[in-house]
Amino acid sequence: MNEEIVVNTDTCYWLAEEKAADYFNILYDQIHQKTHIPPLITDLKSWSHHRRHRHSLFSLFSSHRKKPESYNHYVKWLEQKGKLDDYLERSVSYIYLRDMGKDLSSAGTRIKVRNVVEHLKKQISQRKESDLDAEQFNIAWLYRIAQKYQFESTMIWFIEKLKTISSVIPEEMDAEKAQLKLIKIITGVMINELEEKGEGMSPEELSRTLDTAVRLGYAYGLTYPFIDDLLDSKVLSEEEAKRYSEIIRTTLVTGSVPALGKWQGKNRHLVQFAHSELKKAFEYIKNHQTESTKNNFLEQAYVFFQAQEEDRNKDLLNGRYTNEDIFIPVILKSASSRLMIHAITSGENTEGLDQYTFYYGIYNQLSDDLRDMYSDLKEGTVTPYTYYLKHHKERPDLINPFELYWAVTHNLIHNIYHSDPKTCEVILGRAINGLKRLRAQFGTEKYNELMNRFASGIPKLNNLVQKISHKVDDVAFLDKLIRDQLIADLRNSSREQEEFFKSIEKIHPRINQMLTMPEEDALPQDPIIDAANYSLSGDGKRLRPIVTWMMGVHGYGLKSSEIEPLIKSLEYMHTASLIFDDLPSQDNATTRRGKPTLHQVYRTSIAELTALFMTQRAVREETKLDAFDADTVLKVIHYSTKSTEEMCKGQVMDLNAKGKNLTLDEMNTISFYKTGLGFEVALVLPAMLAQAGESEISALKKFSRHFGITFQIKDDLLDVEGDQQRIGKNTGIDAENNHSNFVSILGVEGARKAMWDHYCEAMDALQEVPRNTAFLKQLLTYFVNRDH
Template structure:
């Protein structure tokens, strides 16, 4: 172990020595004022090309910033879209891939990507919609990596759902997805132009899995050690384990965690162990050693920064800045190295020098959060001690020195690199000002002022006036963060609402006994109550209730008969489905089936009793137009008859192998029509247009088939306790299923395809139907 520690110390020393050389070069620029003179001229020249886009010329410009399509349309109308897209794509090639923007091949790739994106925008597509789950899955289908995407989607959701409240789950999800996307982008860039389809698929699949393996370290190492979830001694123990794992390139022996964090820490240990093993086994020895060396350097620099405290008055400039240079460079080099393909030394060098530019910008953006947390960054430390420590370097001045060095010594004054770097700097200041307000911004600028007043005035003039300095990835980052937080909140709201509605519906589903009638006659009401009181999900009446309430604003009392009828119809179908002459099931909703408790004859009568009671309830919809109620009853009778046909198809399928198309048709009749009825019945009462009805039918069709495919998967993967019914019944009945025809992997892919079709139908509906997105997700995520 001592040898390993010595080797690791040498890794960090080499990185620190290189960082120090860079830092001393920057200091020399600072001391002889090289940077300010050069940079003033550069910004002055750059300003000329931006004069036509002064904010004062376009009243109302800032209002457009809140709208994706509106902003892009504004750019297109003003002839600014090409430059905006080229700058945004160039930024990614420079930041994430370390490319030389003057390189001919890089220019051609940027132009190609710009034209693709521009065409999409001109077609009216929303950029953020291209990052919807359905859109990403369509991309995965083209790349033939559906299995990897399904795997990583399940992983990401498991992780973010398990994060304790001390974590920012939306930020963790965005960071994880961004890391995976970065590794995939790196994989595609590394592919030779003559790669076969199979080679491309293999590389992208590998990138998705390794991107997750590396990305998981952010919430499960960095965020965990930054949080207060663990005690000081637990943090030290955990940190030593991670260091040992990196040095030995293998998961260490984990400690046994106790208390409230036990379940979460067991998940952390399981996922990190799998991640380390995955990275180690997919590398050759040379590239594996390089990756883990960079990983150690990054981890060590993070640890050094984490150990700092604002109470310490004696940190040197080197102590403040060297870990920042090291970690900002190594974090990007790790992403390049995780695939084991990166051998471009010049790209690695560019990324090394670029790192501190990006880090100082991020630290400035997070200034107030870091101050509140007591974190030591170049900005927080300087602002705390600048009056006591005249030797401290002003990080804002150093930031502009780094910009000068990058433009002239790393990118050789390339015009596109200059456009990206200067626009990124001005945009960062503008975003800070917009977020915190003019007063706070001016206060901070006063605190961070440095020697060259002329340069500072020019910078502030551009912050005040320039508008064409935005970047697509920043807009996407904001949209994704907002979307994830909104999704998180809406998901929690919908979950609570479903729980409440289920309870209220349960209270409606009870038939009282008529004591004046012979007891034997009342067995049918007892049997009905037994069937209705099982642990049903009540999904159909819940969907109907939400549509009625959220879309059409119907009163609960007015719609109650409809809700009751839907569950009565559904429960009746389950009773018939379970009969010995049909599926011969023994468990339903976690209890013995009705014919097991009573007898087959009474079960048949109870099913018929419930269907008639459902019609009675529908006829009791007194607060609606009678013609609409009559239309609803006709529709419900038709749907019930069609669902009977579906069950007949199901029975006929026993002992006979079906095609996938036949199974899909049968699923629509058996399940999709039930979903359709739940959505269309309140729509019929509301009298909506034909087009909206058709979109609801399309949604229900695909959602119902996806639901059945999930059922088929659960039938082979679940157990009676979690399912609430007997598992393996399809095999017992020798019945074709999506799993028997396609295998588990094929069935999952097909399920996701129908998910996408349902999501795409949903996108055509008014915004009020948005809650169905969460119902759809539930259908494919459920475990019972």
Template sequence: MNRSFLNRSDHEYSSVGQSYAVAEQKAVHYFNQLHRHVSERTYESGLSADFRQWKGKHMSFTSRLSRWLPLKQQPSAKGYQRYIHWLHSAGKLDDYLHRSVAYIYMRDLGRALDAPQTQQRVREVVDSLKRKLLNASTASASAAQLPEFMSMDGVYRWAQREGVEDAVIWVLDKLQQVTTHIPAELNAEQAQRKLIKIIVGVVLHAVEEMDDSVPQHERSHRLDEAIRLGYSYGLTYPFIDDMLDSKLLSDLEKEQYSRLIRSALLTGSVPKLGDWSGSQPELIRYIHRELREAFEYIKARQQPGGGQQHFFEQAYVFFQAQDVDRTRTLENDAYTNEELYVPVILKSACSRLVARSILGAEEDEGFELRTFCYGIYNQLADDFADLFDDLANGAVTPYTYYLKYYQQRADLLNPFQMYWAVIHYLLHEVYRSDEQTCEVILDRAINSLKRAYERLGASRYAETMELLTQGMPGLNRIIQQMVRQAEDVDFLDKLLRDHMLLHLRQDREQQTEFRETVDNVRAQINQTLPVEKRDGLLPMNELLIDAVNYSLEGSGKRLRPILAWVMAVRHYGLQADAVMPMLRSLEYMHTASLIFDDLPSQDNAPARRGRKTLHELHDSATAELSGLFLIQKSIREQASLSGFAPQIVLQLMDYSAQKAEELCTGQAMDLRARGQQLTLEQLNDICFYKTGAAFEASLVMPALLAGAKESEMTVLQTFAYHAGIAFQIKDDLLDLQGDVVQLGKPVGQDESNDSSTFVSVLGEAGAQREMWNHYCCALEALRKLPVGIPFLKHLLDYIVHRER
């Protein structure tokens, strides 16, 4: 046991260990109250009356005809902005946003909707949200594809407004690493969604704790901490909850893993991993390192005394409830109702209590009661939605256990009846029959069933309802009438959830396609790059060709010709064979520029692409002549383009020569600037000429061959400008932070050459911010294209996250 940890006494450790027993007693009391309502069926008459009052707002004359018609379908929500526009034109947007925002305040923030302050905040958020959504809906179709918090550039623009760029850069890098490490056995999209949701939720808590009187620097500080705390807490979902629920680890490994987590919560110190003898050792080491860092960050920001104690107790109860819940098996036919429901009550309540406690935020009167009682409502709704997946996976939930044993066990509580009993208890015991709360909760309940109907289909839904609604025929008739006929019960968070999952799935598929395209096209280009030796060559010709081919070999990324291939073949539909000379010309020109850059008279680099530079292998003269050889070879490749109008080829050659001149200009500017302190504007100019010009050529040359419009080429030039600078900034950062083995060249070269870089001018953090600013500018340019090019978006992601 770590005695030094915050000077916690044995009594405090004991208190954390005993906290589960205390919380369990509270949950048992709540369960007994719910059990009584189900047994005595007291909830039915109350909810029937609630629905009679509720349905007047949700059933039009048209909806009443639906008893003879198929279930009414809402307009497609695949493009959420189109759906928002439809709601606005139908006069439904205000009510839609009001119930959506009110629900978030009730569910995620634990607020009472009848509180004047909450009502005021809901109105303010609705007005702000409406303006943003309607402004976004007037943008171009390509720009309206994602809400702000679901796109990296949108999040970064928000960060700039709030002064939390460093925290957002940090969390975006972390999310990228997590995404990379999520194993195939886990649902990657759901894991990412839950992690993002927790971060957003913790930030929302922080925002709601501040009013206009909080100075901007203090607001930025609190939001910075909230982002990092949200990630640190949210990491437990993919790397504790999902890991222990999955089949990735054996039972013995899960037991070992759980002991590590429990020990950290009880002692306040993360145990060493030691030798992990099981499967996935590298993954487990990464997860252990990330969780330890997250744990230490949360621990360091807890208020000494009661607040700190409260956090550890809540966290322990949350973990222990999950552990009890997950270790049950469907094969055990002897679980009592209390054993089935109490852990569910605890884990569902504590998940939100912990999210608030990590901020040390003050709680208004009734917060803990509302949050504690509310959790099981949300959990039972989720368990119903996942019913058949849980059955297939052998997971124990109140629903799966009931379906397996209800014919054998007359004592088992029907979870669907329990669900409605919880709703009645919340409405009338916790929220004091507040009219708006009743509206929102019943909206949500009917919406969940409507979504189940759409997901399961009419036949399977009817079979499921017939089984689960035995014993509540009167209330069920009302509920199913509402499912068929009620309108205006959908919610923004569900729309965004579906859209986020779709986006994450598409993004993951596009990432895979991006990597496959890069690998496949690189292989094609590598095969065609070597310069052939013709018969009858002079010995010196053979020496130069060997030198040229040496420079073309190695671990070159080939980004420029790969990018040109994607634009020419995928975007413009040109024939791959026809554009191959253009691809070779780009790589020949790029390699020539590297040979010249590496010379002793310029950068004096000893290594490139993991090998000696050409002048180190031979001499400077051979290197210079090889560079000239490649430039001429590049021109000849362009001249050999066939199947295109001669004037187009000449235009391409003229444009290529212009870009070659700019490359020379950029290198000359760079050499002249050594030993000088440059401005950001001067750095941007040098960077564009050295790097951005070549990116531009890779985009514009295929556009020229395809006869693209001038307006499209202008957009591509803007994209290339910002992508090229982002690429160079990342190079500068890698020169500071990178690994020589991964980079294939020495690190610290800029400093030894006394070169001004983005890092030397702006500092490491400033360079990171500038890189992400150019990332955003590049993406914003892309959205102006008439047809999206996913490869370019993922190229940008690669640029900012690459390690070489």
């Protein structure tokens, strides 16, 4: 697009402001005349009576057992109580109302809601009992969805983006919130894309539609961390924020992203990355539009941005803002943010959609602002709630935002949706559910204090609302419960990841220290001890001994001093295998663990003898496991030596495969023997020492097999795409030696898909291990995401 004005900013924002002002005046009149109170009281009484009647039969036969906390168990519990239909219909109806701007009184909408409900019920009923304890919203879950609908490459792309975004976002901002927002927006775009396309799509068309939805959702969702959150935070200086805002404004006015130019200071890399990603995102959205709908997208984007800017530039200490100053930007940004979703998918804005979506936005926004009020106050952010709290005593003219929320509720039910019973049920249910969640979030004392501040002007309505919210149960909504579970899973994963790196940071140097062989063991003129220590002193990951330590000590409660010989044994054996692997007769590698390979420093014959010496020293170490009974130690030695034999066979398979075109099955087999078996030994040996059962050991073996193949595929991808300096060894060796690998067999994209397939299989295997497997999950995720 040329550098021409494509959006008349003054006109589009003025028209939107005028419409928002008209809406505000309607709400203002209702509040001052209290005309909304009697109809709402009637609505609430009817709604409450209807729900009590609906569930009275079930309550006679249901136990008073506490509802499960996890999402999977909660849904199963609803099914057992006969409440699943009501829950799903309420939730799906709300999504059609909020995300798609649909009229719930329409026969077509009711049919679609019912079809979705039936589909969800079928999915829930097919879930196995064993699946209920599984983590629901993790990377494996996302990839499984993509597998089902054949858009795995897109999901891999998105997972990579999530990882990058999380690593770039500074500490002053919230990476977890950014991930959540991206996933939420992508879900909304997917819903709209699927709704627009309609039913009856072929698998190929469905796959393309979902690919587009994910990329569009990411493109739009990226604006939250890298425009809204970045400008709201204190990361950028005042001058930087002003310059950055002008770039965004110019983009929306002209339809083209201006060059960033030079950017100095500590935020240079962050701003460069954000500008680059936003540019690609903007171009993707713009190219998805038709010429006739492109302006609609740009206009909605401009209104949204300008409304955000007006709020962002407000000062909480300034007591002179009018009610219109406070509420009109809220109406605009809450409406345009939802209209943007429709604009970037269909680009069309039908009259009904515009009406429903425009008037609905502030309903959600006021609820969210109440939830975030205390954090907003702390940050000095101006919202209707923070400004009212700060200035209402000296400004009796200020409108109470909680009262306005109920005026909005009344207006939606009776003026926008024309008193439709289903819409009334859904909107009131959402309002009561919001208050119940608010009480749970703040605690009863703080919640009551909040209500005393904001509901004093509507005592009759508030008394009824509070009474109902105490009595009525089972008003949960699918999207909120999924959001809760997603937040819990993200936080849990973040905590586990932090503990994972702390554990490695703590254990790694201790293992390095224990591995060094004493010099007194060497004979005169004997370089083998020095050669062994040279190989051991490299910057190795110590993956196998770390896994053994964590499983032995934290998984099985063994003492670290008792399993130290096993830890040394595993690393000696592994290092010996690397020495053999690097020899001129095998891979002829020149670099290992960031330095020259052993045969280049000590010559080939010494390298061969050193590797043989280390295999024997490994067995000798295992004989020192004197804290365990002799039979168990013999079983450990038998298993480890047998595994070493099999690893040698795997290396022979690898050598014989040189110059041959291997099948995928052959490659999987070689990878298991070369790599997976090493992981298996590291897990199974501490399990054997702890007398673990056969089923548990079998699950560990299954995990190890898929872990090993995942690890090897990632190695092959790094061999093609990696940075030699970061990896610490030569890249392109397989191609140079004419070796088949996963990339040569499957191609880069196919190899990535296979890696994620095995990642999911490994994660599934961990569900069968009756231990705390958080370390193994994070280890697997770390190696999938590593760049060296």
